[in-house]
Amino acid sequence: FLNLTLVILGADFDDKLGELKQYGMDEIIYVKSPLLKDYYSDFYVKSITELVIDNKPEIILIGATPTGRDFAPRVAKKLNAGLTADCTGLDINLVTRNLLQTRPTFGGNIMATIITPSSRPQMATVRPGIFKRIHREKPNVQIRKIHFEFTEKDSVSKIVKVINKERTHVNLEEAEIIIAGGRGVGSKEGFKIIEALAETLGAELAGSRITVELDWLDADRQVGQTGKTVSPKLYIACGISGAIQHVVGMQNAEIIVAINKDPNASIFNIAHYGIIGDLHEVIPVLIEELNKIKTES
Ligand SMILES: Cc1cc2nc3c(=O)[nH]c(=O)nc-3n(C[C@H](O)[C@H](O)[C@H](O)COP(=O)(O)OP(=O)(O)OC[C@H]3O[C@@H](n4cnc5c(N)ncnc54)[C@H](O)[C@@H]3O)c2cc1C
Structure with a gap:
């Protein structure tokens, strides 16, 4: 009833096609060109637009990555x-075939579900990390390789040099365990206890926007509407109140544990386990107990 096609653009993805086939699509269209080695919006826009005109999909989903955010509106x-x-949520009405596109709006205070009933294709960019990867290989996945004839002259921009930013590797979207701190941590110094818990559990460190604004944490570790969207197996929120703008970024975690000294904090509404108490007293005990379990096993 619904046919899923993956479009990839690049210069050298031949050895990735086998792996990509495992994720439930019916067809892969691989647009291959040496000029697609680096990201040029003109080549992406031209390729995707022509593919859409030829194939007439009802729905186009694009990752809300820096690249996707750049070319999706140009294609639209x-x-x-x-x-x-x-978007932070998607669904399909199988009767009307409308895509139900949910995203935070009005500063994240409400979630809006948007439909575009009178025009096709329906286009949305979707936050990475929102959906879990599901292995579901369909039989006979078709692979089509397409070559578009473009030259450097087809692009108004030219990449002169690529300078990679030096950075520590933060991959919150893929992390299985995340320990996040909020304003309740109290100070940059106070984050040491959050880091210690993260280390004990082999977890990634994250935080609310306020902790980034206060310079307690790097910006690439912010979770929420204006940060990353994560779906780990375990998310421990320490001293985080549970504002909607934070919650939209972590509500898909399998297990949410909240540590907060305010029993009425709204984070407890979505937490599977809640610990009411001062995080500076609770976390050292947690670390001690976890270390005991580690040495016993
Ligand atoms: C347009 C917009 C976008 C936004 N985007 C984001 C975003 O991407 N991510 C994000 O996080 N926020 C975002 N925000 C901000 C958001 O609205 C909240 O202000 C923010 O999430 C609150 O951070 P917090 O929970 O750390 O701090 P607070 O709301 O101040 O909560 C601190 C919590 O710590 C508890 N606490 C205090 N001391 C202790 C202690 N010793 N032990 C245990 N608990 C303690 C308190 O009871 C309280 O619940 C956005 C806001 C807007 C308007």
């Missing part, structure tokens, strides 16, 4: 289609 403009940017 070319196709005269709408675009719902930065």
Whole structure:
């Protein structure tokens, strides 16, 4: 009833196709060109627009990555289609075949579900990490390789040099365990106890926006509407109140544990386990107990 096609663009993805086939699509379209080695918006826009005109999909989903956020609106403009940017939830009405595109709005205070019933294709960018990867290989996945004839002259921009930013590797979207701190941690110094818990559990460190604004934590570790969206197996929120703008980024975690000294904090509404108490007293005990379990096993 619904056919799923994956489109990838690049210069050298041949050895990735086998792995990509495992994720439930019916077809893979691989647009291959040496000019697609680096990201040029003009080549992406031209390729995707032509593919859409030829194949007439009902729905186009694009990752809300820096690259996706750049080319998706340009493609939408070319196709005269709408675009719902930065969705955090998707569904399909199988009767009307409308895509139900949910995203935070009005500063994240409400979640809006947007439909575009009178135009096709329906286009949305979707936050990475929102959906879990599911292995479901369909039989006979078709692979189509397409070569577009473009030259450097087809692009108004030219990449002169690529300078990679030096950074420590933070991959919150893939992390299985995340320990996040909020304003309740109290200070940059106070984050040491959060780091110690993260180390004990082999977890990634994260935080609320306020901790980034206060310079207690690097910006690439912020979870929430204007940060990363994560779906780990375990998310421990320490001194985080549970504002909707934070919650939209972590509510898909399998197990949420909240440590907060305010029994009425709204984080307890979504937590599977809650510990009411001062995190500076609770976490050292947690670390001690976890270390005991580690040495026993
Ligand atoms: C447009 C917009 C976008 C936003 N985007 C984001 C975003 O991406 N991510 C994000 O996180 N926020 C975002 N925010 C901010 C958000 O609204 C909240 O202000 C923020 O999430 C609150 O952070 P917090 O929970 O750390 O702090 P607070 O709300 O101040 O909560 C601190 C909590 O710590 C508890 N506490 C205090 N001391 C202790 C202690 N010793 N032990 C245990 N608990 C303690 C308190 O009871 C309280 O519940 C955004 C806001 C807007 C308007």
